Amino acid sequence: MIQIIEAPQSQVHRRDMAFHARTIIEPFKVRCVEPLPMTSREHREAKLREARHNLFALRAEDVTIDLMTDSGTGAMSQAQWSALMSGDESYAGSRSFFEFESVVRELTGKRHVIPTHQGRAAERILFGAIGRPGLVVPANAHFDTTRANVTASGCEALDLVIAEGNDPRSLHPFKGDVDLARLDALLCERGASVPLVLVTVTNNTGGGQPVSMGNLRAVRELCTRHAVPLFLDCARFAENAYFIKTREPGFSDRSVESIAQEMFRLAHGALMSAKKDGLVNIGGFLALDDDAWARSCRSALILTEGFPTYGGLAGRDLAALAVGLREVLDERYLDYRVASVRYLHDHLARLGVPLLSPPGGHAVYLDGRAFLPHVAPRDLPGQALSIALYREAGIRAVEIGTVMFGRTGEDGRQIPSPMDLVRLALPRRVYTQSHVDYVIEAVGYVFERRAALGGYRIVDEPPTLRHFDCGFEPIADERGMRPGGK
Numbered sequence: 001m002i003q004i005i006e007a008p009q010s011q012v013h014r015r016d017m018a019f020h021a022r023t024i025i026e027p028f029k030v031r032c033v034e035p036l037p038m039t040s041r042e043h044r045e046a047k048l049r050e051a052r053h054n055l056f057a058l059r060a061e062d063v064t065i066d067l068m069t070d071s072g073t074g075a076m077s078q079a080q081w082s083a084l085m086s087g088d089e090s091y092a093g094s095r096s097f098f099e100f101e102s103v104v105r106e107l108t109g110k111r112h113v114i115p116t117h118q119g120r121a122a123e124r125i126l127f128g129a130i131g132r133p134g135l136v137v138p139a140n141a142h143f144d145t146t147r148a149n150v151t152a153s154g155c156e157a158l159d160l161v162i163a164e165g166n167d168p169r170s171l172h173p174f175k176g177d178v179d180l181a182r183l184d185a186l187l188c189e190r191g192a193s194v195p196l197v198l199v200t201v202t203n204n205t206g207g208g209q210p211v212s213m214g215n216l217r218a219v220r221e222l223c224t225r226h227a228v229p230l231f232l233d234c235a236r237f238a239e240n241a242y243f244i245k246t247r248e249p250g251f252s253d254r255s256v257e258s259i260a261q262e263m264f265r266l267a268h269g270a271l272m273s274a275k276k277d278g279l280v281n282i283g284g285f286l287a288l289d290d291d292a293w294a295r296s297c298r299s300a301l302i303l304t305e306g307f308p309t310y311g312g313l314a315g316r317d318l319a320a321l322a323v324g325l326r327e328v329l330d331e332r333y334l335d336y337r338v339a340s341v342r343y344l345h346d347h348l349a350r351l352g353v354p355l356l357s358p359p360g361g362h363a364v365y366l367d368g369r370a371f372l373p374h375v376a377p378r379d380l381p382g383q384a385l386s387i388a389l390y391r392e393a394g395i396r397a398v399e400i401g402t403v404m405f406g407r408t409g410e411d412g413r414q415i416p417s418p419m420d421l422v423r424l425a426l427p428r429r430v431y432t433q434s435h436v437d438y439v440i441e442a443v444g445y446v447f448e449r450r451a452a453l454g455g456y457r458i459v460d461e462p463p464t465l466r467h468f469d470c471g472f473e474p475i476a477d478e479r480g481m482r483p484g485g486k
């Protein structure tokens with residue numbers, strides 16, 4: 001097993017090494033191992049039929065490399081497992097809560113720290129407290145659960161990302177930036193109806209693309225001018241801070257921690273899904289300064305999550321999260337994390353595979369529509385590609401395209417979404433370089449034989465969030481992709 005990641009560019013820690021290595025090694029070694037399920041193509045074909053070709057319906061034990069999401073799928077460190085053992089399970093005033101609170105306060109600078117069981121609970125509680133019909137919540141881009149919770153509170157969710165953020169080929173270094181002119185226009189026109197401005201760091205919906213400090217500072221200025229609070233949806237705050245350090249002029253000498261602290265201090269509050277940069281399998285929080293909002297949020301928390309010193313989590317979860325929020329700021333970890341994603345991206349790009357570029361912090365996105373140009377968007381090229389990756393190599397990706405965001409028209413045909421992407425998300429600290437090499441080889445194999453792939457149709461679907469549960473069938477018989485097959 002090779003555990004090296006090639007370093008294509010100079011890295012943050014190069015200067016404190018006497019030996020100038022070109023490889024970035026995983027900054028950890030493995031002590032607890034989980035066997036990888038290995039399956040045959042016939043087995044996977046049978047499982048695909050059982051799952052009605054919906055990869056969400058597969059059992060994890062039938063998946064070899066699971067790149068469906070980076071959410072809650074990371075590996076905890078020995079320090080986190082130790083913290084778990086010393087978690088305090090007191091109902092009220094748990095020691096683990098205070099450890100967690102002090103870490104979040106130091107990071108965000110916010111007085112009120114409210115734990116939730118995951119990100120969407122923080123969203124529901126915040127927007128439940130401040131949202132109502134007639135209001136509008138602008139963001140660079142709302143994540144899907146965020147949009148759903150904003151909308152459920154009666155507000156309108158508006159995405160104002162810069163134009164480059166919607167162009168899969170643009171090499172802009174901060175494709176998550178907010179379009180300042182459009183935000184200013186909105187605040188001038190409807191400022192009184194904007195309860196807060198939300199900035200998602202990194203922009204998950206747009207491919208894990210970062211937001212620059214310059215943009216955050218400018219958004220804050222607009223918010224101050226219009227007296228509207230600024231909140232961060234900060235699931236990947238550390239990856240975003242790392243991109244600021246490595247891509248934005250003037251930040252290379254700052255620590256990622258101080259950059260993250262500045263990001264949070266520009267905002268009045270933050271919502272977090274800790275299942276990402278919290279390095280835990282479950283958890284989230286809300287952090288804010290406003291006393292009245294905090295009071296309403298705590299009341300809502302007690303109703304559905306739990307008492308404010310545990311908020312839907314066990315004491316041990318809070319203890320592990322307190323450790324994870326510190327570990328994620330380790331710059332050696334972030335070097336390795338971002339290099340792993342870039343390694344996958346660059347090797348696929350070298351094979352000519354159409355991709356969203358540059359790579360973001362947590363995933364590589366294949367452009368399904370360009371990958372399968374002979375499959376019309378209404379015939380679900382992203383789904384066809386995801387199915388092929390599973391059938392040929394046991395890799396589970398996720399379609400982010402017409403299945404997720406399109407809909408079935410009156411005539412029964414699909415109304416496509418703007419793009420058909422296939423996301424390969426890397427869980428944190430889970431897979432090594434040889435796993436990534438396997439993925440590169442598999443995508444290359446499918447790419448060479450792409451002409452043999454056909455489209456899919458949806459045969460049954462639920463009324464909302466259909467991608468989780470709908471069934472598919474191939475439009476024509478798959479011609480197969482066995483080695484040497486036609």
Ligand SMILES: *Cc1c(COP(=O)(O)O)cnc(C)c1O
Pocket residue numbers: 071118119120121143145146200201204233234235272273274275276283284
């Ligand atoms: C994952 C995520 C959420 C939702 O968090 P959950 O923990 O899955 O409920 C919200 N916003 C962003 C940006 C996310 O990535």
